[in-house]
Amino acid sequence: MTIPKKLVLVGNGMAGIRCIEHLLKLAPDAYSITIFGAEPHPNYNRIQLSSVLADGGAGLQDIVLNDWSWYEDNGITLHAGHAVTAIDTASRTVTSDQGVSASYDALLLATGSRAYILPVPGADKEGVIGFRDIRDCQTMLEASRTYRRAAVIGGGLLGLEAARGLLNLGMDVTVVHNSALLMNRQLDPAASLMLQQELERQGMTFRLNAQTAEITGRKRAAGLKFKDGSSLDADLVVMAVGIVPNAELAASAGIETRRGIIVGDELATSAPGIYALGECAEHDGIAYGLVAPLYEQGAVLAKHLAGVPTEGYRGSVTSTKLKVSGVDVFSAGDYMGGAGARSLRWQDEMDGVYKKLVVRGDRLAGAVLFGDTSDGAMLFNLIKSGEPIAGREKELLLGYAPGSGGAAASSLLERLAAMPSDEIVCGCNGVSKEAVIQAIVSGGCTSLGAIKACTKASASCGGCKPLVEGLLELTAGDAVVQVREGICGCTSLGREEIVEAISSMGLSGVRETMHVLGWSQPEGCSKCRPALNYYLGMLQPGSHRDEKESRFANERYHANIQKDGTFSVVPRIYGGVTSPAELKHIADVAERFQVPLVKFTGGQRLDLLGVRKEDLPRMWEELGMASGSAYGKALRTVKTCVGDTFCRFGTQDAMGMGIRLEKAYERISTPAKFKMAVSGCPRNCAEATIKDFGVVAIDGGWELHAGGNGGVKVRATDLIGVVRTEEEVMEWSGAFLQYYRETAAWGERTAHWVERVGIGSIREALASAEERIALNERLQEALATLEDPWQEIVDDPELRKNFEPLAVAGREQP
Incomplete structure (x- = not known):
């Protein structure tokens, strides 16, 4: 039996993990693999950080590429939250900042890069950040809750994506x-001007030809001062002016570096057995910062490590796609042209479309597309392949042959049919036409989501989606066009079909449901498992056993994972009303467990931050309080004002009403997080009109509101109606809550649900007293099955073992 070699990967990002994925396919038993990742997260899609920022509610789980179970399933030892600080090339070992060492036969350095911070006075102030990882997104989200003015230094790809995200957060x-x-390294002047005009229409402002001289302010950034003497007020400064390869670790080990870690065509460094790839590597004087070249490097290195013949890495032709909602921009190759080049341009300012092709000889050298980027992937393949295009230049530019009266010279399907089988369809993930067709024909992938899950085509920037959909239609026939996207890539079934099947077939468990309904992935994924667990519990409240393994880690631990791997504990404080004795008790427990930070939340509760994982069971036990569910898809909080108890403007008992609502509905599972508030008068101090369900006291009654959101995309509530008594508030709120539980999709906030189904249909559904009673009865049936989720952990020693410190990270590691 051959003993596998020891392979250590430093860096848990996209480039290194893609190399490991290739290696596992080529030589699954050749290496025993250990991975060190400085961030306390599994491998996630860094390309989609701008989407997380723009979408607001999206979290890390929405962009995870390989979840915790992937490492475990492939026998990989992962040390998450461990930064490697030393490499001993003589003994062939690496050591992390937490004292963990690992020996290697082959060492892969994929340490990535960091944001370049301009060396100007004030750059070290609070409120000055880069934009490179999930932590930067969290900083921006937190800043947007307090501050309003943001400056983004850098008008390139990353800067504009950060700026669009900050706009969505409500910042100026x-x-x-x-x-x-703008994007002067990716666009020509015409496309750049069109881009600026479109972004200005979206609310963005610009300071062009501006040189930052200083960041003003005392402890925190207050603005920018420019070299021409002018200034700009800003509470948050995001620098997106370039990247710096993380090459210091290699340099400290005596490995040759310049800007990055110097590598040859086999990605080998100057040290025996050590390789580098990704943004930290420098090949032929170039350190690439785009994902497609990094994936190409990973494929070459995997072949080399597996002993498969390879020509080596020869450098990459790059393309760029801007990921800003409502703006389609693409560029590739030599887009400026110059001596010896010819350019073809087409511009339609009415529809906001611009196209430019740069031709050298009979080859396509570069392209710029604005407004219509559907041909981007096809043009990029022509640039890379060097295929002659003589006589087809105008057809490629216009999409139809001149003189044809506008008739398409070749449809997308015809172009795809003529495309060579080894041509790359998805540049980000290196997926060929042949791989997509194989997934459709042999893998049974009959939807875009299924192809994405199987091949990762269109899973990154999404620019190749039209090509993938075209290949699906071309290969599977017209019937596939009718296939509706499923709840995830594991199934083509939507929410309604799944709920109906569970009800009609009497399905009782997550695995049973996946098996009976023909999931393509027998274990499901992080999107469908929690959804199925919720639908089963909602439909069968008396018989379904909640499956902890189908919940996210935060919900399993009843605490939120923080960026440093610790947790935050939020005990429930009903209606935000507490007592001196309760405050003293919480403070005593916080002191005993050495909680480093105690903070009041926006929902009028106390957040105990920095709690170690192994302390969670004992801490909850000593608190003796219900969990505030600050981590889950459930009732989070009921915010109140003091109402008529103390306030001279109050018309009703807001605190009493809020406490009653919170005690009635705590721990009930909901499709998404659910927040409530009760204001004691129309002055609305509890902000009830931006909650999922809000109650506002008026003279002689209560207004009932629904569908609000005070987060990234603020939405005011719609008025459901007015009632007179507290009993009616309870009747209508319970009916609304259950109707939402039964009709919304998993993960769908009430703000989106109300807009989808219409407030009129909700009012109509709740108008009948008989129907409200029936909805409340079903809600009470679900509530009757709930127990304190922490009690089983407190009482069961086997479950408590899950919280012991872990030496090697697996799926349970934060």
Whole structure:
């Protein structure tokens, strides 16, 4: 029996993990693999950080590429939250900042890069950040809750994506750029001007040809001062002016570096047995910062490590796609042209479309597309392949042959049919036409989501989606066009079909449901498992056993994982009303467990931050309080004002009403997080009109509101109606809550649900007293089955073992 070699990967990002994925396919038993990742997260899609920022409610789980179970299933030892601080090339070992060492036969350095911070006075102030990881997104989200003015230094790809995200967070955003043109390294002047005009229409402002001289303010950033003497007020400064390869670790071990870690065509460094790839590597003087070249490097290195013949890495032709909602921009290759090049341009300012092709000889050298980027992937393949295009230049530019009266010279399907089988369809993930067709024909992938899950085509920037959909239609026939996207890539079934099947077939468990309904992935994924667990519990409240393994880690631990791997504990404080004795008790427990930070939340509760995982069971036990469910899809909080108890403007008992609502509905599972508030008068101090369900006291009664959101995309509630008594408030709130539970999709906030189904249909559904009674009866049936989720952990020593400190990270590691 051959003993596997020891492979250590430093860096848990996209480039290194893609290499490991290839290696597992080529030589699954050749290596025993250990991975060190500085961030306390599994491998996630860094390309989608701008989407997390823009979408607001999206979290890390929405962009995870390989969840905790992937490492475990492949026998990989993962040390998450461990930064490697030393490499001993003589003994062939690496050591982390937490004292963990590992020996290697082959060492892969994929340490990535960090944001370049301009060396100007004030750059070290609070409120000055880069934009490179999930922590930066969290900083921006937190800043948007307190501050309103943001400056983004850098008008390139990353800067504009950060700026669009900050706009969505409700901030006033100014982009500061040292050139007269936005994205001047990716776009020509015409496309750049069209981009600027579109972004200005979206609310972005610009300071072009501006040189930052200083960041003003005392402890925190207050603004920018420019070299021409002008200034700009800003509470948050995001620098997106470039990246710096993380090459210091390699340099400290005596490995040759310049800007990055110097590698040859086999990605080998100057040290025996050590390789580098990704943003930290420098090949032929170039350190690439785009994902497609990094994936190409990973494929080459995996072949080399597996002993498969390879020509080596020869450098990459790059393309760029801007990921800003409502703006489609693409560029690739030599888009400016110059001596010896010819350019073809087409511009339609009415529809906001611009196309430019750069041709050298009979080859396509570069392209710029604005407004219509559907041909981007096809043009990029022509640039990379060097295929002659003589006589087809105008057809490629216009999409139809001149003189044809506008008739398409070749449809997308015809172009796809003629495309060579080894041509790359998805540049980000290196997926060929042949791989997509194989997934459809042999893998039974009959939807875009299924192809994405199987091949990862269109899973990154999404620019190749039209090509993948075209191949699906071309290969599977017209019937596939009718296939509706499923709840995830594991199934083509939507929410309604799944709920109906569970009800009609009497399905009782997550695995049973996946098996009977023909899931393509027998274990499901992080999207469908929690959804199925919820639907089963909602439909069968008396018989379904809640499956902890189908919940996210935060819900399993009843605490939120923080960026440093610790947890935050939020005990429930009904209606935000507490007592001196309760406060003293919480303080005593916080002191005993050495909680480093105690903070009041926006929902009028106390957040105990920095709790170690192994302390969670004993801490909850000593608190003796219900969990505030600050982590789960459940009733989070009921915010109140003091109402008529103390306030001279109050018309009703807001605190009493809020406490009654919270005690009635605590721990009930909901499709998404659910927040309530009760205001004691129309002055609305509890902000009830931006909650999922809000109650506002008026003279002689209560207004009932629904569908609000005070988060990233603020939405005011719609009025459901007015009632007179507290009993009616309870009747209508319970009916609304159950109707939402029964009709919304998993993960769908009430704000989106109300807009989808219409407030009129909700009013109509709740108008009948008989129907409200029936809804409340079903809600009470669900509530009757709930127990304190922490009690079983407190009482069961086997479950408590899950919280012991882990030496090697697995799926339970934060």
